[in-house]
Amino acid sequence: MASLRLRDRDAIITREGLIFRVFGYTHPPEGYICDLEYAPAELFQSKNPKAFRTDGKRVFYKFYEDEGWHFVKKKFPQHMILHKPLGKKVVGVHKGDIAEVRLPEQALKRLLEAEPKDELIKAMQKVLEATVHATGLSLENFGVFGSLLHGFYHPKFSDIDLIVYGRENLEKIRQTLEELYSDKSSGFSNEFADTSPVKGKLWRYKNLNREEFVWHQRRKLIYGVFRDEASGRTIKVEFEPVKSRSEIKGEDGETEKITWMGWIKALLRVKDDLEAPYMPSIYQVEPLQIVEGRRIGNLERVVSYLEEFRMQA
Structure with missing residues (x-):
C-alpha cells in the first residue's frame, strides 16, 4: 500500500x-x-x-x-x-x-456494466445520458460516492451521488445542468429552486440566513433533482467536484507550521477562485478593510473545509 x-x-x-x-x-x-x-x-x-x-x-x-x-x-x-x-x-x-x-471512477464503471440493473441504476443511466454523454464528455472523468460507491444503496430510496473530475469538466456539466433546469420538459430541476430544502432544519450559521444560503446553493448548479418517469421517483442528483490527477500538485510538506492567531472580520476581494470547488476550497484574496480583530499585513488567501462554502464567491 x-x-x-x-x-x-x-x-x-x-x-x-x-x-x-x-x-x-x-x-x-x-x-x-x-x-x-x-x-x-x-x-x-x-x-x-x-x-x-x-x-x-x-x-x-x-x-x-x-x-x-x-x-x-x-x-x-x-x-x-x-x-x-x-x-x-x-x-x-x-x-x-x-x-x-x-475508487469512485471504478465503482461507476462496475455499476454500469453490471446486469441486471435495478431502477436506481437505470435512472442514473438516464442522468448520465442527459448530462455526460450529451455534453460529449468521457465517463472516465466521473465517479460515484456514498452508498453507490460502497454497494449498500437502496434502489427505491437512495440518491444519485456523482463525482466530476476536473475544473473543465465541471464547468461543462454546470452549463448543461443550467440548460436542463430551464427546460421544464427535461425532467431536471434545481434542488434549491426554493427554500424547501432548508425548512425545519436546525440552523447553525450565524452570518448566513436561509435565503442567502439557498441563493448560493442554487447558483452552484451541482445540486439537482431528476424526475424519473419509469420508477415514479423524484431523485436528488449531485455532481461533486474533485480535482483531476493533473490538477493535483505535490503540496505534501510545503506548509511547515500553522499558528492560531485569532479571529478577524474582514472585507476581501477575491482575486482567484480556481480551487473554490474543491476540498478545501481556496480563495486568493486581497483585503479591502479589516472590520474587526488584529491587522494582518499579508492576508493572501482564505482556506475553507466547509463543503457549503465551496464555489461561494
Whole structure:
C-alpha cells in the first residue's frame, strides 16, 4: 500500500471494517487525513433513522456531524494521525492500516456494466445520458460516492451521488445542468429552486440566513433533482467536484507550521477562485478593510473545509 496516491473522496476500508473518505489532497507521508463515514453494526449503531445502510448481508451506520470524530477518538485512537503543521492529531488512516481502497471512477464503471440493473441504476443511466454523454464528455472523468460507491444503496430510496473530475469538466456539466433546469420538459430541476430544502432544519450559521444560503446553493448548479418517469421517483442528483490527477500538485510538506492567531472580520476581494470547488476550497484574496480583530499585513488567501462554502464567491 506504500505506493498509493489517493485523492479526495476515494474510500479507505480498515481491517476493522471502518469506511473512511479521503479528505482533500494534502496528506502526511505515512497516511491519509480522512473523515469517518460508515461503520459496521458490530462496531457502531446509530439512533438516527437516516443512518441505516445495508448491502443485504451486513448492516452499516453512517456518521453525522462530529459523531465520527468522537467515535474514532474514543474507540479507535490508532486512526488519529499527526498533522505536523498544526501540531495536533486529526482523523486519518496510516498506510499500514489500509485493508482495501475503493475508487469512485471504478465503482461507476462496475455499476454500469453490471446486469441486471435495478431502477436506481437505470435512472442514473438516464442522468448520465442527459448530462455526460450529451455534453460529449468521457465517463472516465466521473465517479460515484456514498452508498453507490460502497454497494449498500437502496434502489427505491437512495440518491444519485456523482463525482466530476476536473475544473473543465465541471464547468461543462454546470452549463448543461443550467440548460436542463430551464427546460421544464427535461425532467431536471434545481434542488434549491426554493427554500424547501432548508425548512425545519436546525440552523447553525450565524452570518448566513436561509435565503442567502439557498441563493448560493442554487447558483452552484451541482445540486439537482431528476424526475424519473419509469420508477415514479423524484431523485436528488449531485455532481461533486474533485480535482483531476493533473490538477493535483505535490503540496505534501510545503506548509511547515500553522499558528492560531485569532479571529478577524474582514472585507476581501477575491482575486482567484480556481480551487473554490474543491476540498478545501481556496480563495486568493486581497483585503479591502479589516472590520474587526488584529491587522494582518499579508492576508493572501482564505482556506475553507466547509463543503457549503465551496464555489461561494
